[in-house]
Amino acid sequence: MAVTSEPVLAIDVGGTRMKGSVVDAAGRELHGCTRPTPRADGPDAVVEAVVAFAADLTARAGGVAAAGIVVPGIVDEDSGTAVLSANLGWRDLPMRSVLEARLGVPLAFGQDVRAGGLAEVRLGAARGARDALFVPIGTGIGAAVVLDGRPVSGSGFAGEIGHLVVDAGGAACGCGLRGCLETVASAPAVARRYAARTGRATPVPEIAAAAGRGDDPAAVAVWAEAVDALAGVFATCATLLGPEIVVVGGGLAESGALLLDPLRAALDGRLSFQRRPRVVRAALGDRAGALGAGLMARERLQAGVGSAR
Amino acid sequence: MAVTSEPVLAIDVGGTRMKGSVVDAAGRELHGCTRPTPRADGPDAVVEAVVAFAADLTARAGGVAAAGIVVPGIVDEDSGTAVLSANLGWRDLPMRSVLEARLGVPLAFGQDVRAGGLAEVRLGAARGARDALFVPIGTGIGAAVVLDGRPVSGSGFAGEIGHLVVDAGGAACGCGLRGCLETVASAPAVARRYAARTGRATPVPEIAAAAGRGDDPAAVAVWAEAVDALAGVFATCATLLGPEIVVVGGGLAESGALLLDPLRAALDGRLSFQRRPRVVRAALGDRAGALGAGLMARERLQAGVGSAR
Numbered sequence: 001m002a003v004t005s006e007p008v009l010a011i012d013v014g015g016t017r018m019k020g021s022v023v024d025a026a027g028r029e030l031h032g033c034t035r036p037t038p039r040a041d042g043p044d045a046v047v048e049a050v051v052a053f054a055a056d057l058t059a060r061a062g063g064v065a066a067a068g069i070v071v072p073g074i075v076d077e078d079s080g081t082a083v084l085s086a087n088l089g090w091r092d093l094p095m096r097s098v099l100e101a102r103l104g105v106p107l108a109f110g111q112d113v114r115a116g117g118l119a120e121v122r123l124g125a126a127r128g129a130r131d132a133l134f135v136p137i138g139t140g141i142g143a144a145v146v147l148d149g150r151p152v153s154g155s156g157f158a159g160e161i162g163h164l165v166v167d168a169g170g171a172a173c174g175c176g177l178r179g180c181l182e183t184v185a186s187a188p189a190v191a192r193r194y195a196a197r198t199g200r201a202t203p204v205p206e207i208a209a210a211a212g213r214g215d216d217p218a219a220v221a222v223w224a225e226a227v228d229a230l231a232g233v234f235a236t237c238a239t240l241l242g243p244e245i246v247v248v249g250g251g252l253a254e255s256g257a258l259l260l261d262p263l264r265a266a267l268d269g270r271l272s273f274q275r276r277p278r279v280v281r282a283a284l285g286d287r288a289g290a291l292g293a294g295l296m297a298r299e300r301l302q303a304g305v306g307s308a309r
Numbered sequence: 310m311a312v313t314s315e316p317v318l319a320i321d322v323g324g325t326r327m328k329g330s331v332v333d334a335a336g337r338e339l340h341g342c343t344r345p346t347p348r349a350d351g352p353d354a355v356v357e358a359v360v361a362f363a364a365d366l367t368a369r370a371g372g373v374a375a376a377g378i379v380v381p382g383i384v385d386e387d388s389g390t391a392v393l394s395a396n397l398g399w400r401d402l403p404m405r406s407v408l409e410a411r412l413g414v415p416l417a418f419g420q421d422v423r424a425g426g427l428a429e430v431r432l433g434a435a436r437g438a439r440d441a442l443f444v445p446i447g448t449g450i451g452a453a454v455v456l457d458g459r460p461v462s463g464s465g466f467a468g469e470i471g472h473l474v475v476d477a478g479g480a481a482c483g484c485g486l487r488g489c490l491e492t493v494a495s496a497p498a499v500a501r502r503y504a505a506r507t508g509r510a511t512p513v514p515e516i517a518a519a520a521g522r523g524d525d526p527a528a529v530a531v532w533a534e535a536v537d538a539l540a541g542v543f544a545t546c547a548t549l550l551g552p553e554i555v556v557v558g559g560g561l562a563e564s565g566a567l568l569l570d571p572l573r574a575a576l577d578g579r580l581s582f583q584r585r586p587r588v589v590r591a592a593l594g595d596r597a598g599a600l601g602a603g604l605m606a607r608e609r610l611q612a613g614v615g616s617a618r
Contacts, residue, residue, distance in 0.1 A: 152461075154550050158551045239473050241463050273469075
């Protein structure tokens, strides 16, 4: 159809940066750029910045047929609502209708991690998989639970893997619980736990490398605890959902085999009859969210205005 | 369509009994009966018994338009395969094609727990829910994970909630792991753990009642451990999937408020930002599996032969 051959606009709105793309029908990026997110200026300023960014990208593209915009937090794709996006200061905002009215094109509004999972399943490391988990590990730890080829949303609440408790009575988490996965295995947690043992502020890649060499007991211990916590959570997902593949992304995945090799071994030891998922590194890096937003925009066009996904 | 107004056949094949129904287009049971499962005679005998039971029910109904047959274990609905059904001695058997050829009508072949979950969502305690968990607790503990109104299968591996580890290093489980939920919160586990403390073989309802009265420290402790393990697993599901409702079934649910009241309180204490699911008792009892099989048969008809679900 003619309409779906026109380019679409995709924006991944993060807590510090917005990544924007204009994507053609073949998935090629015709234009891409980033811009700061004016988080400190309040939630309305973020809305205005997204609208201005979208208008500029649209003008450069000479018009777009649809837009996909994804944000962090609890996002209900079906109603197009930002239920709770702490990084943007948004709460219970009907962003799809607000942005659609401002932009004047059909809009898909979704969550960044689920968009990234959609992109990894369609275009990236999990291409062709039907049941998959996409787990970006960075400042936080999220997951896209992909079942039958689609990320599931749970009205926005699905995939909060970073808040599975792995160490009952452990460190306090920002969510109010104790011992969440994020308190053990996120990048800041690894750095903090290493500093607590050694008194040294050390970049995570150095901790990972030292753990790999085995010559630094503190690094070995902290890294093993992170790996073990992740393996436990992946075993939980394997038991509950039976994914074929787990795609690990985010900053921690940049450690490559230093993370994935022990993670595969630890996961293997925690499963019996369950389907054993392949554990692989993400392929799309920090472009996954915007690529997923582009896919969502394209689907929105194909499905017509009645569906946001 | 005329074809879908004809009755369908539904059989829930358990390890000891088969439950059969003939169901009209309005979901009314026109005829129902049970028959033993000849498990001791081997896997082929079970197949023959299912075929004979189906033939008898079909004859009494004067013909059926389709059949739904559900069994325990790891079942891949999409390929119609019994991947591993230990209770029936079946392994990697293409039961849908085998039974469809023998019965001569379109057949939906599925897993008993997922069928039960479908029935509870369409007809029972979770009626109208979109994202739900159905958890029958009896000799084992299974789950149907219902997302967007449909049980998810994970090629047959989804929903093995009974084998989430709740007590690392705990009692050996039949699956080969240690400390699985089933070793703490299944009906036999509750009885066994109570007997280990007291030396007394005691029916689970009596243990539950004593725990409720608070006058038997062993009962209080064993029941609290079971409740806590279940609450932990439900919190995991809430965090990962965001269900609106958890439907508790099976023998343990017959304890009613003695189970559900402390379970709700324990779950509440384990959640922060997550959607808090309602925790309710199943409505359909041991008819859930057969009712679900009937729904699947009806859907098989409506979708045509191309889809088994």
